[in-house]
Amino acid sequence: MAFLLVQFLGGLAAGSVLFLVASGLSLIFGVTRIVNFAHGSFTMLGAYLAWSLTQRLGAVGWPGGGAGFGLAVLTAAATVGLVGAVMERLLLRRLYRSPELFSLLATFGVVLVLQDTTLALWGPEDLLGPRVPGFSGLVTILDRPFPVYDLVLIALGPLVLGLLWLLLYRSRWGTQVRAATEDREMMSVLGIDQGRLFSGVVMLGSALAGLGGALEVPREALTLHMGLTTIVEAFVVVVIGGMGSIPGAFLAALLIGELQAFGILLFPKITLVLVFLVMAVVLVVRPHGLLGRAHRTGHPGDGGQMPEPLPAAGRWGRVLGLTLLAALATAPWWTGDYGLIVLTDLAILGLFAASLHFLIGIAGLVSFGHAAYFGLGAYGAALATRHFALPMIPALAAAVLAAALGAALFGWFCVRRSGVYLAMLSLACAEILWSVAMQWTDVTGGDNGILGVWPADWAASRAGFYWLTLALATTTILTLRRLAFAPFGAALRAGRDSERRAASIGIPVRRHQWLGFVVAGTAAGLAGGLQAFAKGSVFPAVLGVTTSVDGLVMVLLGGLGSLAGPLVGAGAFQGLKGEIMRHSDLWQLWLGLIIIGLVLACPRGLTGLRRPGSPPPVPVPPAAAQRPNGFQDVPPWWGPGVTSLVADGPLLQVAALTKSFGGLRAVAGVTFHVRTGRMTALIGPNGAGKSTCFNLLGGQLRADGGSARLDGVELLGRTPQQVWRQGVGRTFQIAAAFSSLSVVENVQLVLLSSRRRLLHLWHPAPRLYRHQALSLLAAVGLAEQADRPCAALTYGDLKRLELAQALAHRPRLLLLDEPTAGMAPDERQALMALVRTLVDRLNLAVLFTEHDMDVVFGHADQVVVLNHGQVVADGTPAAVRASTRVQAIYLGPPP
Amino acid sequence: MTGALPPSPLPLPLLAVESLDAWYGGARILSGVTIQVGAGEVVALLGRNGAGKTTTLRAVFGLGPRRRGQIRFLDHPLIPESPHRIARYGLGYVPEDRRLFGELTVLENLEMGRQPPRPGRPPWTPERLFALFPNLGASRRSEAGRLSGGEQQMLALARALMGNPLVLMLDEPSEGLAPRLIQTVGETLQGLRSEGVGILLAEQSLTLAGAVADRAYIMEKGEIRHHAPMTALLADPTTRQSWLAV
Structure with missing residues (x-):
């Protein structure tokens, strides 16, 4: 006691x-x-x-x-x-x-x-x-x-x-x-x-x-x-x-x-693990810690740049890459043993950095514990060799497998958090493994590590092992690159740009991130396995914070915006370290000062130096109103539309829809119908509950009560992806796009998602459904902008892009949240005329909110007026316009 | 397109924005914006969603967009100047989304806005503000995040007043407010005007602006397209229709 x-x-x-x-x-x-x-x-x-x-x-x-x-x-x-x-x-x-x-x-x-x-x-x-x-x-x-x-x-x-x-x-x-x-x-x-x-x-x-x-x-x-x-x-x-x-x-x-x-x-036996286990459990159970609160982040003025499209290599990039590869492949003839050791290390670090870059730069998951998978690979290889006496290649396979399993397990938890919490949870995972390696001495040898992990005879020479490492690292890095451009990578980037938008075009963001985590972990595992054979031994330090931090430094030093970044970063980091160590005992001091200097001088990383800080100037597009509305006919690739099962009945039946925020009843028992082939406007003053209604129907918000049946199928209680798969397309009030994809890729991604080809891993996404996406862009008058970055679009054009995206999966119901806000009057009319064409030809139902009364009364077949979360009028435009009650509450007292 | 400039009510405006251009990244958001606000006048900045009203106010305050042009407040050039110094010169700003400190109490929010009194004017105190907005007084110890939408708007306005501003810029203060609250805001603004405060009011609709503003600028695509006394604008449905469509 x-x-x-x-x-x-x-x-x-x-x-x-x-x-x-x-x-x-x-x-x-x-x-x-x-x-x-x-x-x-x-x-x-x-x-x-x-x-x-x-x-x-x-x-x-x-x-x-x-x-x-x-x-x-x-x-x-x-x-x-x-x-x-x-x-x-x-x-x-x-x-x-x-x-x-x-x-x-x-x-x-x-x-x-x-x-x-x-x-x-x-x-x-x-x-x-x-x-x-x-x-x-x-x-x-x-x-x-x-x-x-x-x-x-x-x-x-x-x-x-x-x-x-x-x-x-x-x-x-x-x-x-x-x-x-x-x-x-x-x-x-x-x-x-x-x-x-x-x-x-x-x-x-x-x-x-x-x-x-x-x-x-x-x-x-x-x-x-x-x-x-x-x-x-x-x-x-x-x-x-x-x-x-x-x-x-x-x-x-x-x-x-x-x-x-x-x-x-x-x-x-597990004192070291205990602390991190507790942290992992707390984070999983209470995402913001015991007494923490979720803070809103990211005000417009708070900085943070929108990611830009991933630059493809280009001809010179390819020439440079191949030249470099050729130089590296011939290294055994132009450098000695020491040089080969350095280059072997570099190839391993490059692979490690590239895998971390895939996680951070592509998937947007900032991990502080990437050493976990590097270390799992290293220990996997070492244990397979020493305890199971496996030859080198199966041992490397074991390394990759161990890392993949570890990443699958830890990643499942990690992708459920974001920001600092994700970073810390991933760090905790790595520290747990480190503790195990330190304390489970019977198996891992603890602090003494595992010695005698040597390559197979055929790769035992310095040159032999170097070639093996170079080949495996290059192949894996190229594979990661391929994945980044494939639909899988495009969907990952879209999820990073905007999780909400990605979900609303049917991308299962979490699952993708989880798979991305596994991919990155697996590649890191190969690097770890190679490292074990390169050094001939494994110590707990491969799992340590320092290893993770080295990876982060390499990735950030090189810059996130380019796939060459991590390689440049690894080279620069390793080169600087080696060069400084040769001249000074205080190499950390100088490296630290150089890192600080680089962060201040080029915050976009070394590869960011090449590119200007802002998107290229936009050539003036032809006046929007004169642009062709290219939608002549239903394109054949689109397939037959789904005909409603409910003959002649309304397609969407909303009944007694309710939602409160705190004490405020934003939507209080809203009932209305939307019919196929018709445009229904949902109007009302700011704060009347229009956007809330939209978000309830789209699955972005969870309703407190009521029902919303699309062709008899309940929409409420479904996730945005499920709602979308039911054939509901939507645009958001504040138009935006996936900024790391080009204009046409934004549409291609939706096509890929609607055809369930997001997990397509090989073909570059920019080549799939390009033709179809272009015809959709032509339909909304954006053909000329197809290959621009989205940052170069005007606001009105973003709205058009959103419309093209919403159409891409051939919806039955289109939800347009203020489709013409921010457009010039003639542009508004042109856009709404386009929507009308779509409704007629495709037999769509459209529900839209709008502040512009010309648009509402010029284009709607039916108008539903909301005020304080309740329907105050529902009828033809003429009837609604005639209502004095609507005049009073919506248009304000007559001046 | 641009109406003739009506004579300014005072020889020297308090706030003078001249040929202001602004960019976000490479995209030019504002071009050649010229706005003047004199003492004791309410000036409306009208335009649709996305016309550039919010960017104009943020540019004046040095929040974000890259700027070129001239902005003078009293005798101070505001380019380049840091936001907190601009605030101390006596420029107040109520942003569109209120931006209250949700975890601070009503009283603490007000205290955050407090600045020294300006010579010759009665300083704003929490008590004076609570008399104006009784609801806030009743919940002075509540966290601001728990207030209703209307009360939050009142608090955002009250917090800006605690700085005893000489010119107050408001971004869509009537958004999401019930008619009666809009009337309260309107009366408050008129009270401020009678104390000699200059007001720049960005709005999409004429509900509030039509009732209180003396002059109006109309923005479209980052430019001032029209400038007229409010009475003239109210009497001219064509102009209203083509630029505001309300």
Whole structure:
């Protein structure tokens, strides 16, 4: 009993320190949205500074004893705070508008710089801190000794929590911090200087990291690994507690502290895994952590660029690639053993980076734990060779299989989260594997690794293995490339551009992402397997954070926007590392500075340098009204339309449709019918519930009650994909397109989806159904824009593109949400005339919302008027126009 | 197309936008936008969805689009200038989607908007605002995110007033409001006008703008296409129909 209590108190003390560090990280993330990788390094810096200060103060015989230590701790914390403020001023401030990933890369550069600075100033030896005078003794708790110092720490946690709470909830500065967590841009609109606020927050957060580090001095030996271990633990705490929640961080820190204290007792074999298992479970059960809330992200002013179409290689790209490949293939004749070792490494890293790029750049899944699959491959190959005595090729197959299975398992969880949470969950997966490799010594050899993993005799020579590696890596990279351009890759990119739109054209986004995860993991597994044979051994480090981070650095360095990016990045990273190591012992320092410089100078990565920052200027298209409405006849490839089963009845029957948001009844019992061959307008003032109705019918929102039957089939309760498969096409109020696909590819993707050929893996998507897509584009007057990037389209043309997309699966019912908004009057008439043609020729039913009364009364066969979520009129345009009630509520009081 | 400029009510406008061009990426969104807002006048900026009204307001405030041209506020050039300094000069902005701090209370939202009083004007205080919008006073300790849509719009307006603006820009304040609330907003704007505040009101419909505005600019495709006193616009159904279609 007493033993358990002491163990419990020890856990609390550790949790307290962890809380200090994690609260700083959480604070910084909450306000600046920057995941500060350097936070752990700040903790390390705080510890080393405090160690030096106590040494000095101890040497001059500081009279106060404990007070002297306290002074040293506070000075260290304050100094670290200043370092943080400097980092914010010089670096982060320039990156607030860049994508999250780049600030991450920049702070990783800071990690490298601080790592080597610490090494240079304090040396590589572990340092032991002094006992704190005055607090060095032990107290007896239920006959058990317990360090007094730990009691102080236990008290300190809640104290800091309380102070932070007072600061955040009882001061104007704190209110500003909380407000900035929600909406940074609005802060500046209200006259609050973001820059100063952010500097302050980063300073405070960094000081907390320094404080946590300084307080560790009397407890633990200081090592240069502190930074990395701390940042991983702090991430875990922040993610479990909820990003940005200070009380959440407190709870989570204590939880982790206790887990570590008791884990050793209960499950000595899996102590390391335990923490990450808990984090994975929390993330799966509570996506935003224990006390976290979902934050809205991505305001127009908050930065973040729309991805652009993936550039194809082009003739020169191909020539360059082939030349390079030829040069590489002949390497054994022009370079020596050392050169071949370097090139073998490079091929493996290139493959690893390409697989991570597939995950991040194509599927949009930012993984922090890609080492998991690299490591699974490496261990798979090593275990197959050493334990099952398999020859090299089957062992490589085992490597690929192990990675694929691992990716299938972990990926299933990971794709259910997004953003930082996805990143952390993937990191947790990798750390779990790392822990297993460390602790399951019977099988993995633990820290000692697995030795003697040598290639087969025929590939035993340096040149032989190099050729094998080059061949496998090249084939796999080309396959990944092929996949990226295939319908599968196009659908992945579409899901990344806009999940909602992708779902509404029938793409099962999650399933695709999951498959993408498996593909990327499998390729990484091959790289890992090759690595095992290249080195002849496997150690847990292949699964470690460093491996994952190296991959991220390579991918980001090269740039996300091009498939050549990861290869360039791998080359640059490895080249820089090698070159610097040759000239300086402090290679991390220089590499860090170079990374920081690159992030600031070319935030689009090295391959982004080539391309201009904005889309090419748009040649003026012919006036929209004069464009041919090319829809002459139903094209033969379209197949026969589905005839309604309900003879003469309405195609869509909406009855008593209801939806509330909080206390607001947005749609309150709406009933109306839509008939085939007719255009029905749903009108009403802003906020009347039109868009909500649309989103309920399209499956984007879940109704509270009522029914919506399409040809007798209930639409409510179905997902957007299912609704779409029932033959409902839709456009959105704010027109947009999949920005990483060209105009014609946007339509091709819908055709591919409607013919269930999204999993087509080989043929490049741009070649499939191109003819059909072009005729649809011609139908809406966009033929000339077909091969442009969507960013070059005017708003009106985006609307036309959306219409072409909605038509592509030959819908029975078309939902058009403000189809002509943002168009010139004559353009509006032309578009609606086109829609009318479609309705007549294809026997479509159209339901549309619109503010333009000319459009409504000029084109609708039936008008349904909503106000405050209820139908106030339903009839012919003439009848509705004559209604004084409609006049009053919709058109406003007569001027 | 462009109507003759009616005489400006004051020799020196508070806010003067001249030949403003703006881009998002490579796409030009605004070209040659010229707008003046004097003290004590309500100026409407009308146009359809997508005409460029919101971009104009954001460009004036330095939020996002790349800008070229001249914007002067009092004696300060606003290009280049950071948004928080523009706000401190006395320019207020109520964005279209309200942008309240949903997890902060009503009172805290107001405090976030507080700026020092301007000489010669009574400063806005939460109490004064609660007298104007009693619903807000009743829920002063509630989280802003829990307010109804109408109350949120009131709070967004009240928060902007806490900055004691000399010129206030509002983006579609009548959107989603019941007629009675639109009337309240209209009365508030008229009250501000009588205190000498200049108001730039971006709207799609004439429901609010027709009732309170003195002059109107009409935008289409990023350009000012028409400029007239509101009375003239109200008497001219053809113009209304061709540019606004309401």
